[in-house]
Amino acid sequence: MVHWTAEEKQLITSIWSKVNVEECGAEALARLLIVYPWTQRFFSSFGNLSSPTAIIGNPKVRAHGRKVLSSFGEAVKNLDNIKNTYAKLSELHCEKLHVDPENFRLLGDILIIVLAAHFARDFTPACQFAWQKLVSVVAHALARKYH
Amino acid sequence: MLTAEDKKLITQLWEKVAGHQEEFGSEALQRMFLSYPQTKTYFPHFDLHPGSEQVRGHGKKVAAALGNAVKSLDNLSQALSELSNLHAYNLRVDPVNFKLLAQCFQVVLAAHLGKDYSPEMHAAFDKFLSAVAAVLAEKYR
Numbered sequence: 614m615v616h617w618t619a620e621e622k623q624l625i626t627s628i629w630s631k632v633n634v635e636e637c638g639a640e641a642l643a644r645l646l647i648v649y650p651w652t653q654r655f656f657s658s659f660g661n662l663s664s665p666t667a668i669i670g671n672p673k674v675r676a677h678g679r680k681v682l683s684s685f686g687e688a689v690k691n692l693d694n695i696k697n698t699y700a701k702l703s704e705l706h707c708e709k710l711h712v713d714p715e716n717f718r719l720l721g722d723i724l725i726i727v728l729a730a731h732f733a734r735d736f737t738p739a740c741q742f743a744w745q746k747l748v749s750v751v752a753h754a755l756a757r758k759y760h
Numbered sequence: 761m762l763t764a765e766d767k768k769l770i771t772q773l774w775e776k777v778a779g780h781q782e783e784f785g786s787e788a789l790q791r792m793f794l795s796y797p798q799t800k801t802y803f804p805h806f807d808l809h810p811g812s813e814q815v816r817g818h819g820k821k822v823a824a825a826l827g828n829a830v831k832s833l834d835n836l837s838q839a840l841s842e843l844s845n846l847h848a849y850n851l852r853v854d855p856v857n858f859k860l861l862a863q864c865f866q867v868v869l870a871a872h873l874g875k876d877y878s879p880e881m882h883a884a885f886d887k888f889l890s891a892v893a894a895v896l897a898e899k900y901r
Contacts, residue, residue, distance in 0.1 A: 640879075643879060644879050644882060644883075647879045647880070647882070647883050648879070648882055648883040648886050665879050665880050665883070668879075669879065722863050725863075725867060726863075726866050726867055726870045726877075726882065727870070729867045729868075729870035729871040730870040730871070730873070730874050730875065730877055731874075732871070733871050733872070733874060734871065736867070736871055738787075738790055738791045738794045738795070739794065741791055741794070741795050741864075741867055742791075742794045742795045745795040745796075
């Protein structure tokens with residue numbers, strides 16, 4: 614089980630409470646598709662992904678980004694039980710979606726850059742530490758049921 | 761690998777970094793040491809406490825090297841040749857760590873530039889840092 618100090622939990626929840634899930638989620642997913650274009654392989658049904666502008670404005674990207682980040686919220690609410698929280702999603706990503714877990718790490722790192730852009734100085738090194746740990750734990754949990 | 765558009769964006773981005781090289785470089789290192797403690801193993805001879813003069817100095821050095829690379833986007837291999845030798849034969853930093861520093865440098869840029877760190881700049885700069893890392897590891901074996 615992951616051990617979180619009280620400070621780490623506080624840093625995570627205090628940032629999360631100010632996150633606009635729709636905006637940040639959309640931005641994180643858009644950046645993933647822009648910065649690492651090969652990740653578009655999972656989204657052939659999303660329509661126009663032909664340029665950064667197209668990706669940023671794409672309503673399916675926005676909606677899916679929001680969905681993904683909302684799900685992240687479950688981890689924040691269940692920091693002491695992330696493994697089980699993501700058990701079903703892990704199976705889904707393996708068996709139905711066939712997503713290489715490396716993509717979870719890529720998205721996690723991008724999310725942190727998005728948070729840094731939004732929170733600026735408030736996204737202190739200590740905050741980043743707690744969040745890097747969180748995204749790593751989430752990525753791990755999502756990969757856990759792969760077979 | 762780096763398109764003409766990438767090079768333009770990287771150059772534009774670096775104009776915003778100029779004047780903040782020491783600050784950004786040392787903040788990136790500080791963040792890296794905190795988020796990825798294993799990176800401290802390469803600096804047993806440093807004082808790594810916040811505000812350390814050694815970290816500031818080293819951050820300035822790293823940022824200056826990146827700045828040189830930005831000026832030589834058409835020939836990174838040549839521009840970074842000395843550093844490439846240094847990393848291969850002396851420092852022997854495992855290349856996985858270049859990604860960690862790259863992440864932290866981008867976090868610093870995002871924190872300081874906010875919206876100005878656009879997705880397009882982010883993409884170009886990420887490519888640039890990957891290219892630099894590849895050159896640094898070129899002579900490893």
